Amino acid sequence: MMPINYNLLILATIFGNFWIWRVLKENIIVGIFLVILSLLLFNQVTKVQKKQLVALVIVFTILSIFILKSSFDQNIFITSAEEQSLQNTRHRFYAAELGPLFTNKLSLHFYKDVSWSINKLERNLFNNLDINLYFFGSHPRERAGIGEFDKYPWILLPFFLVGLFLEIKNRYIVIAIYLIAASLISMFSSLLYPLGPVLFFPLINAVIAHGLIYCFRQKKNKMEGLKL
Amino acid sequence: MSIRQVGILGAILLLSLLVRLYKLDTIPFGLNIDEASMGYNAYSLLQTGKDRYGEAFPVIFRSFGSFQAPLYTYFTVPAIFLFGANIFAVHLVSALSGFIVVCATFLIGYLGLKQNFRQTIVITIVVAFTPWSILFTRFATEASLGLALFVFSIPFFILSLRKIYFFIPASFFLGLATHAYYSERVISVIFFIGFIFLFLKKLLMNKKWLICGICVFVATLLPHMAIFGSGAFSRRLEQVNYFSEATFLEQGGNLRNFPFGKSMYIAREFSSQYLAYFSPRNLFFDPDPQGARSIPDLSVFYSWMVTPFFIGIYYLFKKRSLPINKILILVVLISPIPASLTRDPFYTIRTLDYLWSISFIIGIGIYNLLTKIHYFYFKVGLILTFLFFSITIFYVSYFVLFKYERAENFGYSYIKLFEFIEQNKNFSQKNFVIDTSRELGAGVRMAFLKKYDPLKLQQTLKPKVGNMYYGSVEFVEEYALDNIEVRPIFWKGDVYKEQILVGDSLAISEGQIKEHKLKLEFEIKDLTDRVSLKGYSTNPKEKQESDRMKNIF
Numbered sequence: 101m102m103p104i105n106y107n108l109l110i111l112a113t114i115f116g117n118f119w120i121w122r123v124l125k126e127n128i129i130v131g132i133f134l135v136i137l138s139l140l141l142f143n144q145v146t147k148v149q150k151k152q153l154v155a156l157v158i159v160f161t162i163l164s165i166f167i168l169k170s171s172f173d174q175n176i177f178i179t180s181a182e183e184q185s186l187q188n189t190r191h192r193f194y195a196a197e198l199g200p201l202f203t204n205k206l207s208l209h210f211y212k213d214v215s216w217s218i219n220k221l222e223r224n225l226f227n228n229l230d231i232n233l234y235f236f237g238s239h240p241r242e243r244a245g246i247g248e249f250d251k252y253p254w255i256l257l258p259f260f261l262v263g264l265f266l267e268i269k270n271r272y273i274v275i276a277i278y279l280i281a282a283s284l285i286s287m288f289s290s291l292l293y294p295l296g297p298v299l300f301f302p303l304i305n306a307v308i309a310h311g312l313i314y315c316f317r318q319k320k321n322k323m324e325g326l327k328l
Numbered sequence: 329m330s331i332r333q334v335g336i337l338g339a340i341l342l343l344s345l346l347v348r349l350y351k352l353d354t355i356p357f358g359l360n361i362d363e364a365s366m367g368y369n370a371y372s373l374l375q376t377g378k379d380r381y382g383e384a385f386p387v388i389f390r391s392f393g394s395f396q397a398p399l400y401t402y403f404t405v406p407a408i409f410l411f412g413a414n415i416f417a418v419h420l421v422s423a424l425s426g427f428i429v430v431c432a433t434f435l436i437g438y439l440g441l442k443q444n445f446r447q448t449i450v451i452t453i454v455v456a457f458t459p460w461s462i463l464f465t466r467f468a469t470e471a472s473l474g475l476a477l478f479v480f481s482i483p484f485f486i487l488s489l490r491k492i493y494f495f496i497p498a499s500f501f502l503g504l505a506t507h508a509y510y511s512e513r514v515i516s517v518i519f520f521i522g523f524i525f526l527f528l529k530k531l532l533m534n535k536k537w538l539i540c541g542i543c544v545f546v547a548t549l550l551p552h553m554a555i556f557g558s559g560a561f562s563r564r565l566e567q568v569n570y571f572s573e574a575t576f577l578e579q580g581g582n583l584r585n586f587p588f589g590k591s592m593y594i595a596r597e598f599s600s601q602y603l604a605y606f607s608p609r610n611l612f613f614d615p616d617p618q619g620a621r622s623i624p625d626l627s628v629f630y631s632w633m634v635t636p637f638f639i640g641i642y643y644l645f646k647k648r649s650l651p652i653n654k655i656l657i658l659v660v661l662i663s664p665i666p667a668s669l670t671r672d673p674f675y676t677i678r679t680l681d682y683l684w685s686i687s688f689i690i691g692i693g694i695y696n697l698l699t700k701i702h703y704f705y706f707k708v709g710l711i712l713t714f715l716f717f718s719i720t721i722f723y724v725s726y727f728v729l730f731k732y733e734r735a736e737n738f739g740y741s742y743i744k745l746f747e748f749i750e751q752n753k754n755f756s757q758k759n760f761v762i763d764t765s766r767e768l769g770a771g772v773r774m775a776f777l778k779k780y781d782p783l784k785l786q787q788t789l790k791p792k793v794g795n796m797y798y799g800s801v802e803f804v805e806e807y808a809l810d811n812i813e814v815r816p817i818f819w820k821g822d823v824y825k826e827q828i829l830v831g832d833s834l835a836i837s838e839g840q841i842k843e844h845k846l847k848l849e850f851e852i853k854d855l856t857d858r859v860s861l862k863g864y865s866t867n868p869k870e871k872q873e874s875d876r877m878k879n880i881f
Contacts (some may be wrong), residue, residue, distance in 0.1 A: 189856065190729065197728045221630055226613035229634075233609075240673035241610065241617065251393050254596055257603070286656040 109316075110142045119251035121245070123224060123295050134165045138302040142309055144274040145267075160278075163317055164285045164299065171293035175219045183216065209241040221287050228286045228297040235260070246291055256308050263311030269283055333510050337434065340449065344430045344456035348423040348465050350503025353416040355731045356467050357855070358738030359776065360620055361769025363468040364487050365391040367418035367773050370404035372782035380782060382770070382790035383797045387551050388560050390793065392829070393802045394567065395560045396604060399477075399508040400470040413779050419470045423474035429684065430456040432476070437481040437688075440652025450698070458627035458690075460676060460683045467632050467738070474509030475680040477501050478516065484653065485523055488541075489651055492534040495541035503548025510564055511666040511678045512768060513552070518662045520545055526654050541844075558798035568670040570597050581865045597671070601813030604674050605664035605682060608634050616676040620737035628683055628723040630674055633690050640693030659685040682820045741860040742770050744831060745766065745852050749812070750814075755849075760863075761822055771807030771814035778869030781810045823866050829864045845870040 114120060114135055126133035140156040143149065179187065194202040194211070201207065232238055235257050237248040252260075267275050282299040289297065329337070354857040356714060359367060366860035367387055368380040378384045403421045411417040433455040437448030455461055465472050481830045484498030502520055505512040524531060524538070531538045555561045570783075576590045583589040583596070604610055612634045629637075644653050663682035676683065704715050745762070749755050764770045772801070775785060787805070792803045806815035817836070818831055823844040836846070846864035854860040 193728050193732045193856075194724070197731075198724075219625070222613055224608040226631070226634075230609035231605045232600055232604055234609055235603070236596075239600045240597075240604055240671070241614070254599060257599060265645070268638070269645060271642075 106313060109312055110139065110305065113256075113305045113309045113312065114138050117256070118249070118254060119296065119301060120250065122297060126295055129165070130166065130295065131158060133166075134298060137163065138215050138305040141274070141278060141302045142306045144311055145272055145306055148274060156274075160223045160281065160299075165279075167293075167298065168285065171289045173220070173224060173265035173288055173290040175225075175290070176217050176288070179216060187212065189218070213321075224289065225283055225287045227291055228283060228300060231256060231260075233296075234300070243291070247294065249262055249296070252304065252308070259311035259315060260304065260308045261311065262314055263309070266310055266314055267307060275303065275306065317319075329445065335448060337452075339432075340452060340456065341427070341430060343425075347426050347457065347462055351727075352419050352423055352466060353414065355727060356738040357415075357731070357735050358740050358743050359415060359418060359739050359769075359773050360467070360657055362391065362396065362470075362773070364773035364776050365389070365420050365740070366396060366401045366404055366468055366470075366675050366771050367399045367408070367413065368776040368782075370408050370418075371413045372786070373777070375399070375406050375782045376786070378782070378786060380775075380787035380789055381793045381797060383793075385742065385795065387766075388798070390560070390797055390806055395563050397470045399475070399506055400467050400468065400473050403473065404468070413776060418776075420470040422465050422468050424471040426461060427475040429465075429472075429479050432479045432483060433684075435687070436479070436486065436652065436770050437691075439483055439486045440655070447692070447695040448705055450695040451688055454633075454691040454694065455684065455687045456630055456684075457718070457722075458624050458633075458687050459623055459726070460680070461687065462722070462726065463623055464677065464680060467572060470478075470509040470682050471511065471677045471679060474505050474512040477505035477508050478512055478681050479684060480518075481505065484536070485655065486651060489527060491531055492531070493530055495531070495537055499541040499545040500548060503545045507551065508550060511663075514666040514669075515663050515681055516664070517549075519658060522658045522662065523655070524700065524744050525652070526658065528613060541839075546553060547687075559745060560798040563622040565669065570594070570671040575864055576825070576859065577868065586641050597747060600667055601668040601670070601673065602664055605667065605672075605679060608637075610674045611637070611686065614674075616674060618675065618677075619734060620676075621677050623725045624729040624733050624773055629686070629690065630721060632714060632717070636690045636693030636697055638690035638693070639697055640691070643692050643748050644689055656685055656688055660689070737854040738861065739767065739769065739773050741852050741854050742767060742773055743777065745861055745863075746774055746853060748850065752850075755828070757865075758811065758865075759825070759827035761817055761829050762814045763817045763826055763829070763835040764814055765816050765835055766832065768805075773811075775809055775810065778809055785809075805867065823871050824868045826868055828863050828864060828865050830861055833859075836862060836864060845874060 112194045118135065120131060123134060137156065137159050137321050140152055140159065143152055144156060161246065182219060191211070198207075201212070227243070229234065232241065233248075233255045237250045238246075239248075266272075282297075286297045287298050289299075365704065369391075371675060372378060372380050372387070378670070379386055379389055382388055383390070387397060388398055389401050398422055403419060407417040407420045411420065428453060434448055434452045437451045438445070441447050446508065455756045466477075478501075481498045481501035484494045488496035499520070502516045507517050524542075552561060555824035570576075570596060573590075576593050577584065580589060580593045583593045586592060611627060612629050613622065613627050615627050644656060647653050648657065659681060663685060664679050667682075670678065670800055672678075698707055698711070699712065741761075762770055762774070774780075789805070792805075804815070807813070817831060819840065822829060823846075828849060829846065840846070841848075841864065845867040848866060849863045849865050850859040851863075853861045
């Protein structure tokens, strides 16, 4: 059996999806950054290399700044007219049921100025953590007002799941830190950003490639076992 | 267990029971269509030994165009006998089912986790107080009873690995669960086969008991055979699946042009539906899209539980050789299957077994997280902070928002209408037509609240069903309850009789009010203070006169 070229595999993963082509078409600089970030992250999965890790942090920081500048979610701190109406309606319910527990200054401040913003940040966070967003264009729960698009062919899903299982099992720290960092930064990015939550792109590539490698290895071991 | 441990366990169990019984008759205020149907059928069985269609002790209960698994209705009979035909009695079986789930969870943890009391208590607390667990055990649903029977069988399965004769009650309760809810029909069978497969070596050591257990399980499934070919057995799945050619043509997209396109469409649809049940967005943030089955602004778990969820998964796989963890992995993997075969996205009520197993995993995660914290006061502070946060969020979302914003899903306005008619002497003797265009369950709900004589109702409904009780026959279910008719309004005839027409603003428009000379008599407001129903008296004389004038000109 032919030896597996892992670099080819990660390149195939990076370019074998709909998402990267959409990004390259819309913004070639972001696309190039994502390709570099994917390669750097993939190389860090099993063995941490200091120089590459520094490069990874730098590229990630630059990309994060760019994304936050171009797609910062202003709505987090602004209450729309529709939200205001709902807020007022619910104000009545809370006041009727909770009395002074709600109508005191502190609770009212928390309700009007804090809780809605926290809710929106949570919404952004969990929307980005939705696996269906990446493999099925959010199907079966498409989001209203957001242009959903397929990012990865769903046939890659099993490899992603295998990869994810391996990351959890082996506790790959770089992947975990990257996931946390990407989640936190993407929380502030608008869901309407036409390129989608691009900071997750390198992570998903690395996980899929990892899953693919594992499956190929298993297959290779089986074949060699048969030869023996 | 020490006395202290028994005390802690007792307090948690008591609290879990109180949370489920507190204001059970008023939150949710009312009965949805399924609850009303089960409630009236139970009342009818108690009075006459037959359901509202006149069928004696059915294997599965007909309800409008669909069918309901039978156990919940049968279990509601003693509740109605004890507490009367009211909302509390209908909700009670669900509340007690939730309590059984909590008790069984403790047993499962204690038996499966080598009597690790602390870990078991953490898991029990999570199962007892997560949003889904309280929500679905505070209104009547067959799913909560199905979950209770399914979970109740697991301690016996664990015990059967030590003493094989426990395999018999385990098989019995698991088989019984298939009569409690549709999802359990699939989950129980796969679980039973999966369990035998996982522990085959151990079970084969005593073949006689194994075969006895299989026989008991098969015997419990036999009643399904009675209706297997009738249409009633698979009616629900037919209504909600995505396997039909019409669905493929409508939603297949580009796959319509591919060879094997339909198979690919089904595979894609199943994968997306199945995966949706594992999505952190659905589990920890977005509520179920069905308003009637979700708490406003609160998903099935608290958002902070996402971290212990991932930690729990890690420990689950790390210690996957433990029998309890093997069982949990099996439940996690198989329990979203029935719901994934339907086209409704993230339909939580069909996956209570799955949500239970996820709660268990979150409990494992929380316990392991806490064991890593060695500073006592920090640990206590953390626990208190999250407890305070969770209780506040739940109270505000459920006991305030759910109460107000979901009241209409449980027919609040129709109940208020019924009370208004009963209490108001000016109206109680008049004839009413209550429109059901947007509230199919209004009739059976009113029959239940009115404690309408089941014999009379059977006389109306039985001829329509005929001998096709288990068949796919569909008809408009009209209710004539003494002076109250509950059915769609027929404008060609109803305006020529002296009576009161009741409906929402879509049922009776401004144009119709003018055209048919209707006069506003009363308004019913919903809990949010909006007018939801209006009652108009007809004026046949004036209407006829107006018709006559129209014909002249």
